[in-house]
Structures are given as C-alpha cells and as structure tokens.
Amino acid sequence: MEKLTFYFFALILIFAASRVITVKNPVHAALFLVLAFVSSAAIWLLLRAEFLALALILVYVGAVMVLFLFVIMMLDINLTTLREGFVRYFPIATLVGVIILVEMVLVVRVWKNPPDPTTATLTAKSNTQILGQALYTDYVYPFEIAAVILLVAMIAAIALTMRPRRQKYQQPEHQVSVRREDRVRLVNMPAESKD
Structure with missing residues (x-):
C-alpha cells in the first residue's frame, strides 16, 4: 500500500x-x-x-x-x-534532468545499503525530535549566531526602506496674507467675430 x-x-x-x-x-x-x-x-x-x-x-x-x-x-x-526560448533551451534542460536522474539513482543505490548500528538507535525517536535535540544541544551557538544575523538583516532592511513622512501643515498666517494679485491673473482676449 x-x-x-x-x-x-x-x-x-x-x-x-x-x-x-x-x-x-x-x-x-x-x-x-x-x-x-x-x-x-x-x-x-x-x-x-x-x-x-x-x-x-x-x-x-x-x-x-x-x-x-x-x-x-x-x-x-x-x-x-x-x-519563447522554451524549445531553444530544451536540450540543456534535458541534460540537466538526466544529470539529476543519475544523481538520484546513485543516492538510492547508496541508501539501499544496510544502515550501520549507530543509526539504528536514532530511529526510536521522531525526525523532528532528533533534529531539535541536535540543533539545540550540539549546534546551539551557530543557531543563535544565525538568528542574530537574521535579526540584524531584518532591522537593516526595515531601516533602509523607511522614509520620513512629509506632512503638510496649514499655516494660517500665509493663508490670510494672500492677495488677489498673487493668485488671479486676468487675461484680455479679443472676441472672435463670425462673418
């Protein structure tokens, strides 16, 4: 099954x-x-x-x-x-696919060999439990260093993308002191005569 x-x-x-x-x-x-x-x-x-x-x-x-x-x-x-370049790059893609297939066959061939007795005791626990135990006991310092590096990268990305917000403030003294001549321009245009 x-x-x-x-x-x-x-x-x-x-x-x-x-x-x-x-x-x-x-x-x-x-x-x-x-x-x-x-x-x-x-x-x-x-x-x-x-x-x-x-x-x-x-x-x-x-x-x-x-x-x-x-x-x-x-x-x-x-x-x-x-x-558009799918047909043109198809031979290269086929070559890469064949290489990946050969690598997978080699991995399966090595995997079919009998496991050594040291790994037989590890199968009693789940995969996640084994990974967590190894990560937080044997590799705790590299894990913490990677976490700090990612935190610094995240803070740097946020700091680089933040822009100061430009707020528009109303200034009543400028609004009151405006004269009509500053805002309005009168244009004299001759009227068209229809003949």
Missing part, C-alpha cells in the same frame, strides 16, 4: 511540475506549483521526514507561493514572452 501511495503522489508531482512550465496563465502555473509542493511534502511524509514535509508546506506553500501570487497579480506578468 505504501508503494502505491508513493506512485500516486509521484504521478501527481510529475503532472503538476509539467503543468507549471506548460500552462499559459501565470496564476495557474503558481497554483500548479503549490500542488507540486504539497505532493512532494506527502512523499517526504512517506519517507518519515516529517520536519521537511511540514517545513515545505509552511515555508514554500504558506509564504513563498503567497508572495509569488502577489507579485504575479501585481505585475501582470505575461509568460508567453518568457516562454
């Missing part, structure tokens, strides 16, 4: 990924990308990598794709002009 579920989600993933690059509407392409992310998260769940599946859903589907959709709708991007 697990193998059948894997093939089901894999077929959905392949279909959604192919529709991302072949559909004409950019909003539909972004929605097919969401479907591809969700199906790949389901495959991660089948591989018992719960943290990666939830991170994929929360980060990419929840944040990045909302941003993509917002940008696509705001800019009104026309993908037909962007896809």
